Amino acid sequence: MTYIAKPRLHHPTLTTNKVGYTRRDYEGRISTLCAGCGHDSISAAIIQACWELDIEPHRVAKLSGIGCSSKTPDYFLGASHGFNTVHGRMPSVLTGANLANRDLLYLGVSGDGDSASIGLGQFANAMRRGVRMAYIVENNGVYGLTKGQFSATADRGSKSKKGVVNSDSPVDLVGIALQLGATFVARSFSGDKAQLVPLIKGAMAHGGAAFIDVISPCVTFNNHGGSTKSYDYVRQHNEAVSRIDFMTPRSEITTEYAPGEVVDVPQHDGTVLRLRKLHEDYDPTDRYAAMSYMNEHQSRGEVVTGLLYLDPLATDLHTAMNTSHRPLNTLGRTELCPGVGALEKINASLR
Numbered sequence: 543m544t545y546i547a548k549p550r551l552h553h554p555t556l557t558t559n560k561v562g563y564t565r566r567d568y569e570g571r572i573s574t575l576c577a578g579c580g581h582d583s584i585s586a587a588i589i590q591a592c593w594e595l596d597i598e599p600h601r602v603a604k605l606s607g608i609g610c611s612s613k614t615p616d617y618f619l620g621a622s623h624g625f626n627t628v629h630g631r632m633p634s635v636l637t638g639a640n641l642a643n644r645d646l647l648y649l650g651v652s653g654d655g656d657s658a659s660i661g662l663g664q665f666a667n668a669m670r671r672g673v674r675m676a677y678i679v680e681n682n683g684v685y686g687l688t689k690g691q692f693s694a695t696a697d698r699g700s701k702s703k704k705g706v707v708n709s710d711s712p713v714d715l716v717g718i719a720l721q722l723g724a725t726f727v728a729r730s731f732s733g734d735k736a737q738l739v740p741l742i743k744g745a746m747a748h749g750g751a752a753f754i755d756v757i758s759p760c761v762t763f764n765n766h767g768g769s770t771k772s773y774d775y776v777r778q779h780n781e782a783v784s785r786i787d788f789m790t791p792r793s794e795i796t797t798e799y800a801p802g803e804v805v806d807v808p809q810h811d812g813t814v815l816r817l818r819k820l821h822e823d824y825d826p827t828d829r830y831a832a833m834s835y836m837n838e839h840q841s842r843g844e845v846v847t848g849l850l851y852l853d854p855l856a857t858d859l860h861t862a863m864n865t866s867h868r869p870l871n872t873l874g875r876t877e878l879c880p881g882v883g884a885l886e887k888i889n890a891s892l893r
Contacts, residue, residue: 548572560596568593570620580732580758581680585618591742603646607632611653611680630661633668643869648675655685658694658713670722674858676745677753682760683771690763701768719753720833725856726752728849731776743788750856781839783848826852
């Protein structure tokens with residue numbers, strides 16, 4: 543069905559957001575992935591998050607590498623900027639684009655093969671440098687385009703569709719992101735849209751390096767008994783650290799209630815947010831506690847999901863490098879070539 547073009551017509555009664563776009567305006571082409579692929583659910587969550595955030599599609603730059611996951615940017619935000627890089631090189635291309643034009647919102651989409659194998663060094667350096675972006679890994683534990691070999695994130699002891707047992711230790715991208723300085727770290731499940739959409743909204747609005755690892759079952763090669771990335775396994779072993787929502791910045795709303803208590807909190811738009819306080823001892827602002835919590839539950843065979851870590855005072859690469867507040871691609875000859883005198887001052891400061 544890939545030859546069928548998606549109709550451009552919109553029903554006149556479709557709801558629009560604050561910038562005048564319908565949800566369909568955030569869609570892309572018809573997906574060519576397998577029916578039931580978790581990646582399509584992630585694409586739908588990205589569409590929903592951007593629509594709810596009232597983001598103008600042309601303000602987003604989406605970049606990807608190679609793999610089933612890296613095909614998905616073609617299926618959402620069709621009116622945004624896009625660049626499909628070579629295998630594993632998405633983070634460095636995104637870094638260059640970000641330095642050239644800081645006014646865009648950067649969305650990096652990758653997979654477990656793309657980021658945890660050939661692109662592991664690129665992923666690690668993007669996290670430690672604090673490149674401002676929402677980095678989403680669609681993690682299914684296999685190489686789907688090359689017929690189901692184990693990827694670097696496949697758990698030891700998991701079985702392939704043919705019954706082969708994986709004997710290698712897995713690469714934990716969440717643990718690496720926490721260790722190397724990412725300031726927004728989360729894990730979710732493609733089958734849990736209620737959790738995933740707020741996480742994507744938070745990552746898009748974050749002021750630093752935001753990383754979300756999304757377990758996304760491959761229905762063709764990795765959705766069977768013995769797989770730890772299947773729908774059934776993740777649903778049975780999911781340990782959510784919190785129930786979250788994302789609110790755009792407005793005047794502060796405060797409330798006090800005890801662990802286990804339910805409280806209704808009126809919101810700015812007139813709706814009421816009902817909160818239940820869970821996990822009394824979990825603090826998402828403690829990086830090392832997040833690592834310990836994740837490792838503790840992983841040893842029990844549980845997949846921890848939710849917002850694992852958040853630095854509310856995050857900075858990005860532009861702050862560290864003290865770059866121009868104007869995007870570099872808007873600077874003219876005078877700013878870029880200030881003359882011999884300015885060059886001599888720079889050289890003198892380096893002696």
